[in-house]
Amino acid sequence: MTDVERRAEDLLDRAALAFRGHSRAENWLRRHRERLGEPLRVAVTGGPQSGKSTLVNALIGEDVAPVRANGGSVWYHDGAQPLARVFPEGAPPFTVPLERDAPHGHAVAAPADGIRSVVVEWPCRALRHTRLLETAAAVPGEADAVLHLVRHLGDDELAPLREGAAHPVHTLVLLSRADETAGGRTDALLTAKRIARRRRTEPRIGALCQDVLAISARIAHAGRTLREEEYATVAAIAGLHRTEAEAHLLSADRFTGAAFAPSIPAGRRAALLDRLGLGGVRLAVTLARTTARSRAALGEQLVRQSGLTELQASISDLLTARRGVLKARVALVALEHLLRAENHPAAGHLAAEAELLMAGAHELRELRLLAALRTGRVALPADLALEARRLIGGDGGAHCERLGLDPQTPPEKLWPAAESAAVRWHEQTTVAATAGGRRAAEVVLRSCTAILDALG
């Protein structure tokens, strides 16, 4: 448990003590206190048709979303069997069993007054440590982290993020439907990734999120759940003569049209197009023609190309690994909210403490630096960048992991390593080439001294 987490918990406990007898505030505080121990809540947000449901499916690896519930938000939790708990407005909640295999998602009959929220329970490994929330709201208050989907990185699309706090440590921007970039050419995904890499170094975008990633959720999901029959269709198209195949891949009309070779029935082509999209089909055919010689290989390569692997790494590095810090942050924000709304003699004191904790939390600064190093917003020489990343916890939060030593190293051997790192980074705070580098060195130095403090 990190320092900020402990202090946030402590602050919540004291607030609960101060607000004893005030039932609304007590409920609120108890809920947030309980949340600290729950799995990380990740919201998937974005405009209509930005690919939220597809991304949820790709992350879960099954056909779950969309759960159409009259526009309400949908939570995805781990559970014993597939079912949806519906919480209608002004009516008792009820449960609906869900089909396991529903390629076009599920629909929940909405009661007359509308639905407050829907919780889908789905037995799945991916949901064990992370809960997903699919919502159209721009800034979901209940989530610990946000994956915001945009079609492109224009000002209009990023505007909803500007309403949130500056330098958010909990937001990843995803350039979704990357397979449609550049007219859906075979290199669409590569182009989209290049755009994402270039744009995430921009300070304007860095101020809005931790990282920018390109992803084609459709290809990722198709890759994860590719069927033999689909592979066979792809392989059959790849087996055609190159010019003939390309002529058919020019447009969706031509791909599903009657002029296609009769060996591949139109129904299967349409199904494949529906699953992969034209860009995905082009990519799959190219892969099948060159390297992917089996369903598994094609699926794996599609997933790799789709950007899902990088997204999962980012989620794991920036969000799941920092679960405690992110949850503490949400709890502190909620506490500040409560203290502002409630008139209580202890409120001023508690609010000041919460603000101090938010502003001074070293863990949050580490998180920001980690993102800056990942996205290249802060430039350090390669070896120093690696060490900085390790020291601020990019490879794991334990002391040995931070110092790059064997986990079995005895504590007395950690001290000299930490001390030499501190000396090295103290030097960097003055000699680093850029102002950003010097600021980064100060954060790393603080991490080193934190290790020394803990050891001594």
Add this chain to the structure above:
Amino acid sequence: MESWETGPTAYAGPASPARPGGTELDALATAAGPAPLWLDVLDATIRTCTEHGRPDLAGRLWQRRTQLLDPSLRVLVVGAARQGKSQLINALINAPVCVTGDDRGTAVPTVVRHAAQPTARLIRRPAADAGWPADAGPDDRFVLAPDRLGDALAESLAGQPARSIERMHADVGLPRSLLAAGLQLIDTPPLPGLAAGETAGETAALARVRDLVTAGQADVLLFACEAGRELTGAEIAVLADLALLLPGLAVAFTKTDYAPDWRSDVEANRMRLVQAGVRATVLPTSAALRMHAARTGDGTLNGESGFPRLIAHLQSLLAAKPDRLSRAAVGLLGRTVTEELAVPLRSSLARQQAEGGSSDAATRLHEAQRRMDQLRRCTTRWQSRLADEVGDLMSDIEHDLRERTRAVIARADETLTEADPLRVWDDFEPWLREALLETGRTSLDWLSERAAWLARAVAAEFPPELGDVLPSWVPAVPGDLPQRVTELDSPPVDRFTLTQKVFTGLRGSYGGVLMVGLVTSLTGMSLINPLSLSGGALFGGKSIREEGRSLLKRRQATARAAVQRHVDEIFIGMAKDAKDSVRRVQRALRDHYTAVTEDLQDAIVESLRTAKAAADQDAAARENRARRVEQELLRLAGLQRQSLALLQAPA
């Protein structure tokens, strides 16, 4: 129709010839005839704008007039970000002139026109809202290399501050037969506020399109939206307004090659447009297919791309420009301009109707009426006040006089009871006269004080804003008291004469002599003896004393009665005088205040009359104005009817 010309942008061959039988000839043929009807309506509209004091509108219309007479057709391609606008233009003329791909997006508007040699330049305008010249002075012109236009543009723009980028546009000339006929295509930066999920962004987007249309002198609009999605609510709202802005609106659904179900999507969007009442030509296109077709020379693929339909649409618009398109444009313009001109007229009409009861003259009229009412109330008040006060005064003065005379009588009674009137009369009478005179004087003084006070009290009943209404004279109380208080003669009295005394003494002494003589005779004395004589003298003396006292009493009573009668007479006289005075004062005051009231009334009636006249005049003037405004509105309505007729009339 195979209307692409293959080749790179840096085309060095001969300029494409104008297509024979093309639109320019038609345009000339039409222009040679009598001035078309739409030009008359437009000129009438411009005149109306000038008459209505709107030189800005007139200037804008004049610009549109020049533009409509120009045979070339400027097509403005607008839409949200990443909808394939630039790609559409590039595919249309088969040259990479507009920036596409990656995420660079279009930064400045780009005009693509015909030129014998490929040319490209970036032009800085003097102001953001100025028109777009095709060329500019050397300081504001940046020549770009046509064969690497995208990079050259990015490099030129990179060195510019953001504020001057707003004032820039690119101008590209290309040798293309499609353009040679007079078609000009304008690529634009994405419209703001149309991103998916954003609400109420249509105002910003519309303002931007209006600016672009005015500055870019666009004739028709081509709205780009990618196939495979629904038009957003904001886009529908923007399209509904754009359809009223320029005629010949077309919506290009781009990227049909990529969307599997584009036909049903486009059909759904067409239905939504129809439901929203937007008249627009729907054109599904695929730039990717068109480019591929141009590369391979594949006519079938070109047909599939939807571009032949787009080109035919644009060419029909170009052909229709001298007549049908311009007519529709003028119709739309006339409608919006007349509506715009009518707005201030209608509001002024409404304002006039609203202020009908609140003009200056009407206020004065109301004020005069109010004062009249006030005066009427005040008249009643002062009259009753005067009557009340006079009644009070009458009873007061009588009571006062009576009290005072009663005091005089009491004093006189006292004197006459103690003294013998016979002896004191000479002193008593002057005292009595003096006392009565004093009483009368005091009462009269008091009366004149009361009269002055009465005048003030009545004056106080008039409203204070009328000023001083007190009479300049003091109410006079006549003072002829000395005539009233007459002399009182001494009352006739019974005197006690000597004979009477002797007789009374003898009568009294007789009894005494007899009584004492009888007693003494018993003792042998004679009846008349000294004893009896002295007894007789005693008795006689007593009788004389008694007789004298009773006479005095009688005298006193007579004198008192005489004094009382006299004082009562004088009191009645004085009371009558006082009452007469009060009545005179009352009459004088009544006359005075009646005169004051009449003067005031005259003044008020006069002001009432002038105010009424002014109000009547005002109302007449207002009615006149309203009639003029209504006539003006009728004229505008006539102009609007003409404009609408242009919109509806067949070719």
